[in-house]
Amino acid sequence: MERTYLPDQIEQKWQRIWEEQQTFRVTEDTSRPKYYCLEMFPYPSGRIHMGHVRVYAIGDVIARFKTMRGHAVLHPMGWDAFGLPAENAAIEKGVHPDVWTRENIAYMRQQLKRLGLSYDWSREITTCEPDYYKWNQWLFLKFFDKGLAYKKRSAVNWCPSCETVLANEQVEEGRCWRCDTAVVQKELDQWFFRITSYAEELLGASDQLSAWPARVLAMQRNWIGKSVGVEVDFPLAEPAPELPAIRIFTTRQDTIFGATFMSVAPESPLVERLIAGQSQAAAVREFVERVARQDKAVRLAKEHEKEGVFTGAYAINPFTKTRIPIWIANFVLYEYGTGAIMAVPAHDQRDFEFATKYKIPIRLVIQNPEGSLGEDHLAAAYEEQEGAGRLVNSGQFSGRSVPEAKADIAEFVEQQRLGRPMVNYRLRDWGVSRQRYWGTPIPIIYCKTCGTVPVPEADLPVTLPKDVPFTGKGASPLAQVTAFVETSCPKCGGPARRETDTMDTFVDSSWYFLRYCSPHDERLPVDPPKADYWMPVDQYVGGIEHAVLHLLYARFFTKALRDLGLTKANEPFTSLLTQGMVCKETYRCETHGWLFPTDLIGSEKEGWRCRQCGKPAERGRVEKMSKSKKNIVDPEHLVNTYGADTARLFSLFAAPPEKDLEWSDAGVEGAYRFLGRVWRLVESVPGIFSGKPPADGHFRQQNETAAEESPISELRRLTHRTIKKVTEDIDREFQFNTAVAALMEFVNGLYKFSSETKAGEDMAALREALEALLILLAPFAPHIAEELWERTGHNELLVQRPWPKYEEALIKANILTIPIQVNGKLRSKLVIPADWTKEQILNAALSDAKITELIKGKTIAKQIYIEKRLVNIVVEESQ
RNA sequence: GCGAGAGUGGCGGAACUGGCAGACGCGCGAGACUUAGGAUCUCGUGGGCAACCGUGGGGGUUCAAAUCCCCCCUCUCGCACCA
Numbered sequence: 001m002e003r004t005y006l007p008d009q010i011e012q013k014w015q016r017i018w019e020e021q022q023t024f025r026v027t028e029d030t031s032r033p034k035y036y037c038l039e040m041f042p043y044p045s046g047r048i049h050m051g052h053v054r055v056y057a058i059g060d061v062i063a064r065f066k067t068m069r070g071h072a073v074l075h076p077m078g079w080d081a082f083g084l085p086a087e088n089a090a091i092e093k094g095v096h097p098d099v100w101t102r103e104n105i106a107y108m109r110q111q112l113k114r115l116g117l118s119y120d121w122s123r124e125i126t127t128c129e130p131d132y133y134k135w136n137q138w139l140f141l142k143f144f145d146k147g148l149a150y151k152k153r154s155a156v157n158w159c160p161s162c163e164t165v166l167a168n169e170q171v172e173e174g175r176c177w178r179c180d181t182a183v184v185q186k187e188l189d190q191w192f193f194r195i196t197s198y199a200e201e202l203l204g205a206s207d208q209l210s211a212w213p214a215r216v217l218a219m220q221r222n223w224i225g226k227s228v229g230v231e232v233d234f235p236l237a238e239p240a241p242e243l244p245a246i247r248i249f250t251t252r253q254d255t256i257f258g259a260t261f262m263s264v265a266p267e268s269p270l271v272e273r274l275i276a277g278q279s280q281a282a283a284v285r286e287f288v289e290r291v292a293r294q295d296k297a298v299r300l301a302k303e304h305e306k307e308g309v310f311t312g313a314y315a316i317n318p319f320t321k322t323r324i325p326i327w328i329a330n331f332v333l334y335e336y337g338t339g340a341i342m343a344v345p346a347h348d349q350r351d352f353e354f355a356t357k358y359k360i361p362i363r364l365v366i367q368n369p370e371g372s373l374g375e376d377h378l379a380a381a382y383e384e385q386e387g388a389g390r391l392v393n394s395g396q397f398s399g400r401s402v403p404e405a406k407a408d409i410a411e412f413v414e415q416q417r418l419g420r421p422m423v424n425y426r427l428r429d430w431g432v433s434r435q436r437y438w439g440t441p442i443p444i445i446y447c448k449t450c451g452t453v454p455v456p457e458a459d460l461p462v463t464l465p466k467d468v469p470f471t472g473k474g475a476s477p478l479a480q481v482t483a484f485v486e487t488s489c490p491k492c493g494g495p496a497r498r499e500t501d502t503m504d505t506f507v508d509s510s511w512y513f514l515r516y517c518s519p520h521d522e523r524l525p526v527d528p529p530k531a532d533y534w535m536p537v538d539q540y541v542g543g544i545e546h547a548v549l550h551l552l553y554a555r556f557f558t559k560a561l562r563d564l565g566l567t568k569a570n571e572p573f574t575s576l577l578t579q580g581m582v583c584k585e586t587y588r589c590e591t592h593g594w595l596f597p598t599d600l601i602g603s604e605k606e607g608w609r610c611r612q613c614g615k616p617a618e619r620g621r622v623e624k625m626s627k628s629k630k631n632i633v634d635p636e637h638l639v640n641t642y643g644a645d646t647a648r649l650f651s652l653f654a655a656p657p658e659k660d661l662e663w664s665d666a667g668v669e670g671a672y673r674f675l676g677r678v679w680r681l682v683e684s685v686p687g688i689f690s691g692k693p694p695a696d697g698h699f700r701q702q703n704e705t706a707a708e709e710s711p712i713s714e715l716r717r718l719t720h721r722t723i724k725k726v727t728e729d730i731d732r733e734f735q736f737n738t739a740v741a742a743l744m745e746f747v748n749g750l751y752k753f754s755s756e757t758k759a760g761e762d763m764a765a766l767r768e769a770l771e772a773l774l775i776l777l778a779p780f781a782p783h784i785a786e787e788l789w790e791r792t793g794h795n796e797l798l799v800q801r802p803w804p805k806y807e808e809a810l811i812k813a814n815i816l817t818i819p820i821q822v823n824g825k826l827r828s829k830l831v832i833p834a835d836w837t838k839e840q841i842l843n844a845a846l847s848d849a850k851i852t853e854l855i856k857g858k859t860i861a862k863q864i865y866i867e868k869r870l871v872n873i874v875v876e877e878s879q
Numbered sequence: 880g881c882g883a884g885a886g887u888g889g890c891g892g893a894a895c896u897g898g899c900a901g902a903c904g905c906g907c908g909a910g911a912c913u914u915a916g917g918a919u920c921u922c923g924u925g926g927g928c929a930a931c932c933g934u935g936g937g938g939g940u941u942c943a944a945a946u947c948c949c950c951c952c953u954c955u956c957g958c959a960c961c962a
Contacts, residue, residue, distance in 0.1 A: 215883040215957070222882070222958055229962080250962060263962090302880085302960050336961045343962085350960055426961055547957080653904070654891065660955090662891060666905050674904085680919080728895090738893065741903035748903090751920085819899040824943045826899055864942050870898050874942045 005679035007643025010787040015116055023799060024118045026074055028533040035071035036534050037063040038513055038573075040542030040550075041078045044104035045085060048111045050582040050625055050651070050663070051543070053635045057648040058579055058657050058734070059541045060117045064779035065730050067118070068803040074534050075118055076516040078125035079105050082133075082505045087438040091472040097438040098466060101128055111636060115644045116782050118799070123519045127508035128438070132515065134461035135525035136507055137443040139557075141454050142564055144444075148194045151452065154431065158186035163475070165435040185296060191442060191501065192429040195556045199224055199425045202555055211575035213658070216547045223548045225426025227251050230410050231338065232419035234262060234315040237323050243273060246315055246326070249337030249424055252344065252385075253413065254405035256319050257394040258365035259342035260355065263308065263329035266291045268339040271311070274326060278312035284328060291330050299330060306331050306354045317342075318418050319395070329354060337424055345381065352381040366402065367392045430553065432504045437468055437477040439502030447489035447496040456490050462498070476500050509550055510557035513537050513572055526566045540573035541657075547578070577734060580660035582651070584631040586620035589613065594620075594630040622662055633663055645781035646672040652736040652780055675784055677747055678777065682770060682788045684754065685763075712765045715753050716810050719769040722746040723806040726776045740780060746773060772804050820845045821872040822854050830871070838865050845871045 018024065028034075039059035042052060063075035079101075086097035093100075105126065112119075125132055143149035157166040159176040166176060166183060176183055195202075203224050209217060229251035236243050246262060264270050266288045275281040287309040291299065298304060308329040317324050331350055332341055345355035345362040355362055364375045366382060366389040373382055382389065387401040397405050413419045433442065441462045443455035455462055465484045468477040478484060479500040489496040511525065517534045518527035536558075551573075558572040587595040589610035595617055600608040608617040625632045638647045650671040655661040722742050729739035750769055770792070778785040778798050789798040818830040818841060828850040832841060842863055845851060855875050862874035 213883085218882055219957060225958095225961065227961070248962080252962070300960065304960075306960080331960045331962095333961060341962045348962070350962080424961075544956085656892085659885090659892095664891065664905070667891070670904050676919090732895090737891095738903080741893075744903055755921085817899090821899085821943075824898095824941090829899080862942055864898090866898060866943095870943090872898080872942055 005676045005784070007645060007675075007783065008640075011114075011116060011644050011783040014783045014786045015113060017797075018116075018118075018799075019113075019121075021797070022122075023797060024075065024120050025122055026072055026120050028530060029072040030533075032070060032072040034074070034534060035063075035066040035539075036074045036513075036537045037066065037539050038074075038076065038516075038537045038541070040540070040546065041080050041509070041512060042108065043080045043083055043085075044101055044108055046104050046107070048108055048635055050633055050635055052112075053115065053638075053647055054582055054651045054657075054661065055541055055543070055579050056112065056115060056117050057651050058577065058736070059539075060115075060648070060782075061652065061730065061736055061779040062539055062541075062734065063118050064782065064799060065803070067799065068775070068778070068801065070802065073118075074123075074516065075120060076123040076125075076519075077112065077117070077119040077121065078123075078512060078516070079108075079127065080505065080509050080512075081105065081126050081128035082439045082502075082508055084436065084438070087436060087470070090438075090470040094470075096466070098128070101438075114639055115635075115648065118782075123516050125512060125515055125519050127505075127512065130461045130463055131520075131522075133440040133464075133508070135511075135515070136440040136503060137455070137460050137462060138457065138525055139511070139561075139564075140443055140503070140507075141457060141460075143193060143560065144454050146563075148197065148560060149191060149432075150194065151189055151191050153187055153189050154192075155185040156188050156190060156431070157183045158188075159183055165433075182295065185292075188433075190431050190433040191444075191499075191503075192431050193556070195430045195553075196425060196427055198556050198559050199226070199427050201559060202427075202552065208571050209576075212573075213576060213578055216544070216551065216576060216578060219547045220552055223427065223552065227424045227426075229253060229422055229424070230413050230419050231422040232256065232318065232342070232413055234318060234324075234342065237314040237316050239278065239313060246270065246340050247338045247419070248340050248342045249422055250342055252347065252406075253409040254391065254397075254400075254402050255344040255347045255365055256317070256342065256409060257391075257397075258344040258346045258363045259317050259320075259324065260345060260361045260363050261324050261343045261351075262315055262326045263332045263341050263343050263351075263354070264311070264326060265332040265334035265339040266328050266330065267334040270340060271328060274311045274313040280310060280312040284309050284311055287328060294330075300333075304331070306350060306357065308354060308358065310358075325360070327354075327358070335428065336426070346375070346378060347381050347383055349381040349383065352378070363393065365391060365393050430504075430506075430556075432507055433501040434504055435476040435500075436502055437464075437470070439505060440464075440507065441478070442499040442501050442503060444499040445487060445489060445496045446499065447492060447494060449494055450489050450491040450496075453489055453491050453496070459490070464502075476502075478502070506549060506553050510553040511561060513540075513554070514558075514561065514567060524566065526561065528566055528568075531567045531569070535567055535569040536571055537573045539575050539577065541577045541579060543581075544578040551576070577657060579657050580655065581624045582661050582663060583622045583624050584633065584663040585622050586629050586631045587617045588620050589615055589617050591615065594628065596630045599630075624660075625663070631663075638668070642668060642672045643675075643783070645675055645784050649675065649740065649781050653740040654737070656737050657734055674744055674747070675781060677751070678773070679784065679788065681747060681750055681754070682774075682792060685766065685770070711753060713814065715749070715765045715769055717813060718746060718749045719765075719772050720806040720808075720810040723772055723776065723804050724808075724811060727803070727806070730779070736780070743773070743777060743780075746776075774798065775801055775804050816868055818845075818868070819870050820848060820851055821870065822851065823874055824872060827851060827854055834868070841865065841871060845873065 037059055039055050063073050067073045081101050086101045089095050089100045090097050127133060140149055159166050159179065159181055161176065161179045161181040165188065203221060203226055229249060230253045231247055231249050233245035233247050235245040248262065271284065271288060275284045306329065308327045311326045311328060313326045314323045315326055343351040343354065345351040345360065346364045347366055362375050362378060364373055367373055368382060368384065369388050385402045387403050389402060391398050391400050391405050397408060400408065410421055414421060441464055443460060443462045445453045445455060447453050465481050468481050470477060485498050485500060487496055487498050488494065514526045514531055514535065518530040521527045554572050558567065558569055561567050562569060587600055587608060589595055592610055592612050595610060599611045600617055601611050602608045609615060610617050623629055623631060635647060646668060650668045651661060653671060654664065654667050725742040726739045729735040729742065774785045774789050775798065782799065786798045812834065814834050816832055816834050818832060819826055820828045820830055828848050830841065830844055830848065832844060842865060851873065855873065858875040858877060860873060861876045864872040
C-alpha cells in the first residue's frame with residue numbers, strides 16, 4: 001500500500017470512473033423523492049475563480065448528500081454563453097465571439113471536472129447554441145402573441161463616441177465603460193417584456209418564498225416599489241381653461257388641501273401645451289433643455305439642488321378651489337405616475353425646499369399633537385404619517401388622523417369623480433433590445449405593407465450569422481450584414497427587413513432551469529411532464545448580486561411560462577442560498593499601487609515591503625478577490641498543489657456558506673493536513689475490513705455485557721454522535737463548517753482510540769467508525785473517500801452507498817458530567833452514572849468538597865436542577 | 880433617510896428552544912520520534928500571580944443572558960428626490 005496521500009493521482013482516477021460509469025446521470029424516477037439542486041450557471045469568461053469553487057462546492061455537497069439519502073437528484077451544469085465580453089474580445093483581439101466562447105467553455109468545463117463535481121453532464125446546455133436560443137425566439141413569439149412583448153419608443157443609454165446603445169450594466173458612474181465618454185439619453189424604439197403585468201404576483205409571494213433570505217425579498221419588494229394612492233384631476237384655470245385637466249398621482253391625498261402649486265416633469269409633453277403663447281415660453285424651454293443636458297444620475301440624486309421655472313399657467317385645486325401656479329421642476333420624474341404632481345410644501349420636504357426657494361405660499365394642513373406647527377415658522381416639512389397628527393384647514397376632513405383622512409379622501413375623490421384610486425409600481429417593463437451582435441436575434445420582420453410581422457414558428461431559429469464585421473463603431477454589426485437584414489415578408493412575400501437588435505442575455509438565464517428538465521427536446525422549450533416531475537428547483541445557490549435582476553426575471557418567466565401551460569410551477573426556486581464572497585487581504589505600495597503577494601519582501605513579523613522600491617507595503621482591508629486588487633488565488637494552482645478535495649474542504653470549512661470567506665493559506669494547509677490524517681488513520685489499520693462484517697447481534701451483546709464505560713462504548717458513542725451531528729448540520733441550514741469540524745473531532749477521537757486500544761481487541765467498533773467516517777466525508781471530499789473505500793476492500797462506489805443512520809440509544813452516555821453552579825457561577829463538576837435521580841444528584845452536589853466549602857454558613861435559598869444538564873445552588877448570607 | 884445583516888481569544892469561527900463561553904481550524908508554546916525536519920504524533924494555549932474579570936457600550940428581566948427586553952455606538956451591504 002502507498003503510505004502517502006497523493007491527491008493528484010486518485011482524483012483523476014475517480015473522475016474518470018464516475019465519467020465512464022455515468023454515475024451522476026439521472027432520469028425521472030417516481031419510486032424516489034426528487035430533488036433539484038442548482039447552482040447559477042457561469043459566464044464562460046475564460047477561467048474559473050475561487051467564487052466558482054465555493055458555489056459549486058456548496059451545491060455539490062447538497063447534491064451528493066441528497067443522493068445518498070435516497071433522492072433522485074437533478075444536478076445540471078451549463079453555460080450562460082451570450083454576452084458582451086465575447087464581443088469585446090472580437091473587437092480588441094480579432095477573435096470571433098463564437099470561437100472565444102467555445103474555447104473558454106472547453107477550458108472551464110475541464111476545470112470544473114477537475115473539481116469532481118457530481119453533474120449530469122449529459123444535460124449540459126449552452127445558451128449561444130441555436131438549439132437553445134431557438135427557444136428564446138419561440139418564447140418571444142408567444143409573448144408577442146399575448147401582448148407580453150411589445151415595442152415602444154423610450155430613452156436609453158447612448159455612448160456618442162462608440163455610437164451604440166449601452167446596457168445599464170455598461171454604464172459606470174454615468175460614463176461608458178469602454179471609452180469613458182459621458183453617456184446620454186436617447187429616444188429609440190425598443191422591445192419590452194411586460195413584467196409589470198406580474199408586479200402584484202411577484203410582490204405577493206413572500207409566503208411561498210419563506211426559504212429565501214429576507215434581504216433578497218426586501219430588495220425585490222423595494223425594486224417593485226408598490227405605492228397605493230389616488231389619481232386626481234386638477235382643472236386648468238389659465239391660460240386655457242378649455243384644455244384637459246392635469247392628472248396627478250399621490251399617496252398623500254390627505255394633504256391635498258395643502259397643495260399650493262403643481263410641478264410637471266421637464267420631459268412631459270404638457271410643458272409645450274402650458275407655455276404656448278406665454279411670455280415665459282423662451283425661459284421655460286431654456287430650462288428644459290438645460291435639464292435634458294444634465295447627467296440623469298446626477299440630476300436625480302437626492303442631494304441635487306431642486307430647481308424649477310414657472311410656466312405662467314395656473315390650475316385649480318379641486319378641494320380648496322383656489323388658483324395654484326404650475327411649475328416645471330427638475331426632480332419630477334416623467335416615467336413615474338403621471339409625470340406631474342401636486343406640491344404640498346408643508347408636508348413634503350422636496351416641495352418645502354422648492355417653495356421656500358421660489359417664495360411659494362405654504363399651507364399647513366396637518367398639526368402635530370403639541371400644536372406647535374405654524375405656517376410662518378416651519379423649519380421643515382411635517383411628514384409624520386402614523387396617525388399622531390390631525391388634519392387642519394381641510395374642510396369637512398379637519399380633525400381626522402392621517403390614516404383616516406387617506407381613506408376618506410380617496411373615497412370622496414371617487415364619489416365626486418375627481419379622480420380614482422390608483423396603484424403605482426416603480427417596476428418598469430423590462431427593456432430587452434440590445435444593439436449588439438452576440439445575443440439571440442429578435443425574431444421579427446418589418447414589412448412596408450404589413451408592418452411588424454413575427455417570424456413564423458416553422459422558420460425558427462433565426463440564426464445568428466457568423467460572418468460579421470467587428471469594429472466597435474457604428475450600429476450593431478448585425479445591421480451591416482445585408483444577407484441577414486434583407487428578407488421577404490412572411491405575410492405578403494414582399495421585400496422586408498429583419499430586426500437587427502438582439503435580446504438581453506438575461507433572457508437566456510430566465511428559463512434555463514426549465515430547459516435542464518428536458519435539455520434535448522426538439523418540440524418544445526420545456527417538456528411539461530418532465531418539468532412537472534423536476535420543478536421547482538428545490539435548492540438554488542448563487543451570488544447576491546443577482547438578487548433583483550436575474551432572480552426577478554426568472555420568477556417572471558416562470559409565471560409567464562406557467563400561463564403558457566409549459567409548467568405548473570408558480571415559483572422557480574423553493575429555497576435560495578446566497579453564498580458570501582471569497583475575500584483576501586490586500587497590500588499596497590504608495591508608488592506601485594496594489595501588490596501581489598509575490599511582489600512583497602520581508603515577513604509578517606518584520607513587516608512587508610515592496611519588491612520594486614523597498615518601501616513598506618501597507619496591509620489593506622480584506623476585500624473581495626479581484627484582479628485589480630491583486631488579491632486573487634488561482635483555483636487551478638490550488639488544485640494542482642493540494643488537490644480538489646482540499647480546495648473544496650477549505651472553502652466549506654472556513655466560513656458558513658452565506659457569509660464572506662476570508663482566504664488563508666494556512667487554513668488551506670490545515671484542510672490538507674486533515675485529509676492526510678484521515679489517510680494515515682485508515683492506512684494504519686491494514687486489514688481492518690478484510691474479514692467478514694460483524695454479525696447482527698455483535699454489538700447488542702456487547703452493550704449488554706458492558707454496563708460500565710469502556711473505550712468501545714465511547715468509540716461507538718462518538719461514531720453515532722458524529723453521524724447525527726453531520727446529518728443535522730447539512731440538513732438544517734447547510735452548516736458545512738460545523739459538519740466538517742465534527743468530522744475533525746471524530747478523527748481526533750479515532751486517533752486517540754487507536755493509540756489507547758490494542759489492535760485486535762475489538763475491531764468491529766473501529767470498523768464501524770471508519771466506515772461511517774468515509775461515508776460522511778464523501779460529500780465534502782469525494783475522491784479521497786472513494787479511494788480509501790476501495791482500499792479497504794469495498795467493491796461498490798461510495799457515492800452510491802446509503803447515508804448512515806445513527807442510533808439515538810448509543811448516543812446516550814452511561815456516565816454524565818454535570819456542572820454545578822453556586823449562584824449561577826460554575827464551581828465544580830460531578831461525574832455520575834446516567835441513571836441517577838434528581839435527589840441523588842442534588843445530594844452529591846451538596847456533598848461535593850468544593851461546594852461544601854463555598855456554601856458553609858450560608859442558607860440555601862433554592863436548588864435548580866435541569867435534567868442531565870446542570871445544577872445551580874442559590875445561597876444567601878445567613879442572618 | 881429607508882431596508883437587511885453583523886460586532887465573541889492573536890486570527891477564521893463554535894455555542895440547538897436562555898443552562899459548562901471560546902467546539903473545530905490557524906497561529907503560538909512544550910515534548911516525543913528522528914542524522915535532520917518547515918514531515919508526523921502527543922500535550923498545552925481567553926486575560927490576571929490571585930481573588931476574580933471576560934461575548935461593542937450602558938441599563939433591565941432571570942436562579943442563570945453571547946442568546947430575551949430597552950437605550951446607545953461602530954461596521955458591512957442594498958435602495959434612495961418614486962410624489
